[in-house]
Amino acid sequence: MLRLLNIVAVLVLVGSAVYAYSIKYQTSYRAEQIAKTKIEIRQERDAIAVLRAEWAYMTRPERIQQLADAYLPGMKQLEATQIVAAQSLPERSPRVDSIGNKLDALGLSMPATPPVPGSAPTTTPKAQGQSQQRRKP
Amino acid sequence: MTQTMLDTQPSPPPVGKIRAMLRALFSTSLALSASRMRLAALAFLALYAVISIKLVYLAFKPEAATSRRAAAEAVAASRPDIIDRNGEALASDVKVMSVFAEPRRIIDKDEATELLTAVLPGLDARDLRERLGSKKGFVWVKREVTTHQRDEVFHLGLPGVGLIAENKRVYPNGPIGAHVLGFANVDNQGIAGIEKYIDGQGLADLHGAGFGVTPEELKPVSLSLDIRVTHALRDELEKGVTHFKAKAGAAAILDVNTGEVIALASLPDYDPNKPTEALDPVHINRMSVGVYEMGSTFKALTIAMALDSGKVNLNSRLDARGVLSFGRFKIHDYHAQNRALTLPEVFTYSSNVGTARMAMGQGVERHKAFLRKMGQLTRMRTELPESAEPIVPKNWGELNTMTIAFGHGLAVAPLQAMMAVGALMNGGYLITPTFIKRSEEEAKAGAERVVKPETSEAMRYLMRLNAEIGTARKVNVPGYFVGGKTGTAEKVVNGHYSKNRLFNTFMAVAPSDKPKYLFLTIMDEPQGLPETGGYATAAYNAGHVTGEIIERVGPILGLAPRFEPPHQPFPLLAKLGYGYANVPARGGGGH
Numbered sequence: 001m002l003r004l005l006n007i008v009a010v011l012v013l014v015g016s017a018v019y020a021y022s023i024k025y026q027t028s029y030r031a032e033q034i035a036k037t038k039i040e041i042r043q044e045r046d047a048i049a050v051l052r053a054e055w056a057y058m059t060r061p062e063r064i065q066q067l068a069d070a071y072l073p074g075m076k077q078l079e080a081t082q083i084v085a086a087q088s089l090p091e092r093s094p095r096v097d098s099i100g101n102k103l104d105a106l107g108l109s110m111p112a113t114p115p116v117p118g119s120a121p122t123t124t125p126k127a128q129g130q131s132q133q134r135r136k137p
Numbered sequence: 138m139t140q141t142m143l144d145t146q147p148s149p150p151p152v153g154k155i156r157a158m159l160r161a162l163f164s165t166s167l168a169l170s171a172s173r174m175r176l177a178a179l180a181f182l183a184l185y186a187v188i189s190i191k192l193v194y195l196a197f198k199p200e201a202a203t204s205r206r207a208a209a210e211a212v213a214a215s216r217p218d219i220i221d222r223n224g225e226a227l228a229s230d231v232k233v234m235s236v237f238a239e240p241r242r243i244i245d246k247d248e249a250t251e252l253l254t255a256v257l258p259g260l261d262a263r264d265l266r267e268r269l270g271s272k273k274g275f276v277w278v279k280r281e282v283t284t285h286q287r288d289e290v291f292h293l294g295l296p297g298v299g300l301i302a303e304n305k306r307v308y309p310n311g312p313i314g315a316h317v318l319g320f321a322n323v324d325n326q327g328i329a330g331i332e333k334y335i336d337g338q339g340l341a342d343l344h345g346a347g348f349g350v351t352p353e354e355l356k357p358v359s360l361s362l363d364i365r366v367t368h369a370l371r372d373e374l375e376k377g378v379t380h381f382k383a384k385a386g387a388a389a390i391l392d393v394n395t396g397e398v399i400a401l402a403s404l405p406d407y408d409p410n411k412p413t414e415a416l417d418p419v420h421i422n423r424m425s426v427g428v429y430e431m432g433s434t435f436k437a438l439t440i441a442m443a444l445d446s447g448k449v450n451l452n453s454r455l456d457a458r459g460v461l462s463f464g465r466f467k468i469h470d471y472h473a474q475n476r477a478l479t480l481p482e483v484f485t486y487s488s489n490v491g492t493a494r495m496a497m498g499q500g501v502e503r504h505k506a507f508l509r510k511m512g513q514l515t516r517m518r519t520e521l522p523e524s525a526e527p528i529v530p531k532n533w534g535e536l537n538t539m540t541i542a543f544g545h546g547l548a549v550a551p552l553q554a555m556m557a558v559g560a561l562m563n564g565g566y567l568i569t570p571t572f573i574k575r576s577e578e579e580a581k582a583g584a585e586r587v588v589k590p591e592t593s594e595a596m597r598y599l600m601r602l603n604a605e606i607g608t609a610r611k612v613n614v615p616g617y618f619v620g621g622k623t624g625t626a627e628k629v630v631n632g633h634y635s636k637n638r639l640f641n642t643f644m645a646v647a648p649s650d651k652p653k654y655l656f657l658t659i660m661d662e663p664q665g666l667p668e669t670g671g672y673a674t675a676a677y678n679a680g681h682v683t684g685e686i687i688e689r690v691g692p693i694l695g696l697a698p699r700f701e702p703p704h705q706p707f708p709l710l711a712k713l714g715y716g717y718a719n720v721p722a723r724g725g726g727g728h
Contacts, residue, residue: 046231046232046302049229049230049231049232050231050232052226052229053226053229053231053307053309054309055226056225056226056229056309056310057307057309057310060309060310060311060313060368061310061313061364061365061368061369062310062311062313062368062372065368065372077688077689078692079688080614080615080616080617080688080691080692080698080700081615081616081698081700083692083697083698085697
């Protein structure tokens with residue numbers, strides 16, 4: 001009995017040693033991964049800094065102005081008279097369905113109109129009935 | 138007890154002695170294992186003791202100084218990004234490679250010198266040989282090499298020569314805002330402008346103490362500048378300086394309620410990516426480092442002083458007849474009217490005689506005290522390390538007060554004059570200009586009231602009136618309710634004021650009823666042109682440029698244009714009985 005216990009203890013010991021080793025190995029593997037990712041992050045960050053600086057350089061107002069002068073000959077400096085307050089905008093006119101009116105005038109409105117929300121309930125029970133029928137057999 | 142048990146065991150026969158010993162060795166008898174366990178425990182204890190002693194030893198032992206470490210100390214430290222008030226990048230760090238060497242590890246120094254100079258042109262061979270021959274552990278070979286050079290150095294494969302990444306400061310906008318930003322040297326230390334200010338805020342101490350500050354730990358510094366407005370301002374100023382053939386020029390926009398400098402340009406300027414250019418004295422920041430006699434823009438201060446004292450009011454009449462003589466000096470009026478002028482007329486005709494009389498009515502001491510209160514007699518300190526002391530007359534007599542009243546005889550930094558005029562506009566608070574973004578509450582917390590709100594409103598009315606019918610009509614951009622004041626100072630040449638070498642200033646405020654922005658343009662020796670009738674006074678050049686600036690930056694600054702004259706722009710004046718201030722002045726001012 002005691003001997004069996006000893007053997008079990010030895011086995012457990014060996015097992016735990018193997019487990020500990022694998023844990024240790026995994027830890028160092030992960031640590032390596034972290035270090036690698038950190039380097040990658042730093043490189044990305046440096047690259048972002050370079051790209052930002054480049055973006056700022058490419059969009060500097062001086063260059064934009066040169067480009068605008070060269071390629072937008074019709075554009076002029078904004079004048080104060082071109083700016084109006086929101087209150088001075090005209091009121092929004094009531095919505096007119098001009099296409100619908102045209103169709104009405106031509107007498108084509110009935111078949112051409114797509115199902116309006118009011119007509120929706122008439123189609124749904126039909127669809128439900130179909131699905132129930134299909135389920136029965 | 139174990140002892141007795143061991144003793145009682147019978148001694149085995151010699152033949153079976155080894156077998157008995159083996160049995161005893163592997164026996165699991167409790168009597169034997171107790172002593173063995175003690176032995177084993179002792180052995181383990183000793184082992185652990187050795188390990189812990191070694192650990193403690195390792196922990197205390199100083200790390201050997203490696204070349205990496207020396208390099209890390211020498212490389213350019215990272216700096217926080219600088220952004221404008223809208224978050225646009227003004228300065229940032231990028232990584233570049235630098236070549237270093239460890240002379241002690243180089244085997245053949247002559248060969249190394251030869252190979253390195255071949256790969257890196259522009260390197261002095263003798264100087265490099267000397268550096269490599271030194272006893273130092275770490276020397277720079279070349280800072281900031283190109284990617285191509287980096288690869289070549291790498292392929293040389295010289296022992297003791299290495300590459301390391303460094304931070305390099307870049308200013309993507311070039312000369313725009315250069316005078317505010319300043320620049321950093323090759324070690325990424327701030328040398329001038331805001332860059333130096335940032336170092337003064339504790340960054341240099343951190344680096345000095347050996348804390349490697351990583352870029353992500355540094356918060357970007359948000360300036361008060363708006364890069365787009367600054368560009369527009371600089372562009373208009375450049376056009377003006379070229380057109381009027383001026384020697385130099387400068388312009389700035391100040392938020393009068395927060396003291397923030399929204400835009401600043403001083404021409405000629407330099408590119409902070411080439412710091413050597415900045416050392417040229419013609420490239421100084423004329424807004425804060427140059428001191429000038431501000432001319433008639435100073436009349437605003439004199440009139441504000443007189444109004445604030447209560448001795449005069451908007452209806453007062455001042456004698457502006459003829460020439461004011463003092464000893465052998467004579468004070469003339471440029472737009473001489475030769476009659477008694479009302480106070481608003483003194484301002485709109487820019488009468489030297491009238492203003493001088495007004496200052497004399499206050500006396501020398503009160504004049505001095507008022508200017509000191511307005512911060513015109515002491516050096517103004519902003520975040521920028523570069524500043525200049527005003528030139529104040531040593532023996533300030535009556536004549537000095539008379540001339541300083543209209544802006545001659547006292548030289549101040551233009552930004553300093555803006556601070557004072559800003560206080561006259563914003564309701565009476567003297568706010569030191571800043572280049573760092575801040576809110577109105579923060580600004581008002583440190584501000585001191587220097588004039589009454591009524592005085593401030595009267596000054597705004599006078600500025601507006603001057604833009605409607607006076608000398609500042611050039612700046613009356615429709616829609617922004619602008620007010621302005623010209624200033625033409627004659628420059629001192631060989632101890633005398635010269636009639637044809639002028640220093641022109643123009644101060645404008647927009648909008649006059651709810652002041653927000655103060656504009657200042659200065660021009661050094663602009664020339665009269667045929668289309669200005671040969672005149673070179675401030676209204677024709679500095680005034681013209683200011684008008685162009687307001688028209689262009691108004692929409693960028695978010696100033697809403699109004700084409701209806703504002704209802705009751707000056708309510709305090711109306712209460713005091715100057716109802717006419719709220720009625721737009723008729724165009725028939727005749728001047």
